[in-house]
Amino acid sequence: MLNTIHLYIRSMGMLLKSHLQYPASFFMQTLAQLVMEGGEMLAVILVIDRFENLKQWSGANLFFFFGLMSVSFYITEFFGRGITGNFPSMVRNGQLDTLLLRPRNVLTQVLCSGVDPRRISCIAVGVTAMIMGSNMSDVSWSFLKVLALIESVLMSCMLILGLFMIEGIFCIHSVKSVELVNALTYGGRSACQYPIDIYPRPLKILFSVVAPFAMTMHVPAAYILGKPLYGWPTWTVFVTPLSGIAVLFVMSMLFNKGIRFYRSTGS
């Protein structure tokens, strides 16, 4: 385990080095990401400006939800690029073969194969939104609230990683990537930057049970904002996010099983 972490850190270091081989391109792309995510934030501001309130949530609250989603999603894309971005093409061009020839877990190696430092600007936007949102909502921070926030971000990252792995699992089988899964990942990101209770029942079920963003994000965030979701007791805030790691665990198992059916591509 320690060895694996060491390997991950070393791989990341090396990949960062290779990104910096093209400094101009790196700088431009980071800037582009900033514009993109900043635009997204502006859109949220406009929506909030218009409605002021969305059910029980004030504009500042919504800002906090948006920030939480951005931070979690882009941290995952930053460190999990191997899974969120590279994997389908690795299957298609046969690069997966080389990973299978090494005495390490394939998933570990896939994770070690990609990093996307350009996302740093998106994470920064998310953090800004979160700070502004919580300030404007007059959140009184306590130790428990900080803990809930950290757990929420961590578990959300795992959940998102797990959801991206579904695409990977399909990919091993069909060689071509399946766009349908994007409904859960990118769709989940767009939908769940707003709290779950504004949605109709089917979507509530989808994002609480199938892709439980509500469990990893909205329950703790509502607690932090002092408006517990559905009036659930405080302990649930620390339990429901664990569904994130559960999804990741199940998907890892399926992924490792799926690798057995890999059929490689010609050479």
Added chain:
Amino acid sequence: MSYIEVEGLRKTFTVRKKREKGKLFREKEIVEALKGISFTVEKGELVGYIGPNGAGKSTTVKILSGILTPESGKASVGGRVPWKDRKDYVKHIGVVFGQRSQLWWDVPIIDSFSLLKDIYKIPEKDYKVRLSELTEALSLEKLMRTPLRLLSLGQKMRAELCGSLLHRPELLFLDEPTIGLDAVSKLALREFLKWENKEHGTTIMLTTHDMEDIAALCSRVMVLGHGQKLFDGHLNDLLEKFDKVRTVSVKYDIGTPALKLPEGVNADQKDGEIRITYSPSELPTSNMLSILQNAGNIREMTLESENIDHLIAAMYKEMDL
């Protein structure tokens, strides 16, 4: 028990065809890549594996390196089954794909090697010894700080070889290692493989289309076609079966005398040189020579056997590949 034992290996692929007009579903076609291959390889052998494109060479290598699982059949390498317990198995083998890189594109190759050290958990001391040994044998010293993308094809192949041998594999698979290399690089590569095989007793199995590779390296050659093994033995034995044609060119001191050739043997004349193609099994070479000598005073004479590539082409043709 032999080092590599393969028995009745079968592998099929399902290929989905493009949908035809007027049909609801796409047709599926089952392609048999391997139709029950069996062979054994002893430790320390250098085996060549040849066959036309699509014969199943790469599939065999992929099965034996644990990437693919066969439909049926047995295989063991050093007592291990390649497709079971992958992580434990691949520690003991090295694979080089001629058209697929294992190293990291944008970083100096020394960094790639050092990461491979971590991946294979090679002890620091052993890594240093092995790395200096390999860099010397492959003359990579000056290239260590160069990113892979800036290397030439030959240099890249040398770097790949170094990377795949760092963990001292018992068995090395090479899938078309000399593809696209210039003559100097090819020669250097062959020398290195011979050295590695002799020095460390590494068993080497290589697939290639370059018959010179086989002639220079392999004591043993296996021919694969349509997913079946068609020949297994020494290269010379293989060639003898198809090497039925000799060409002799003669020049005489004065003019071109008429030769009394037996029926069915043709002679061409060009610029005072006579070229005769004959088959030694029908007309022994000594008889041929006496015919030539009786015709006049020979100034110059060369006897050629068929080009090795032509032989292989003739063989593929005869085996209906």
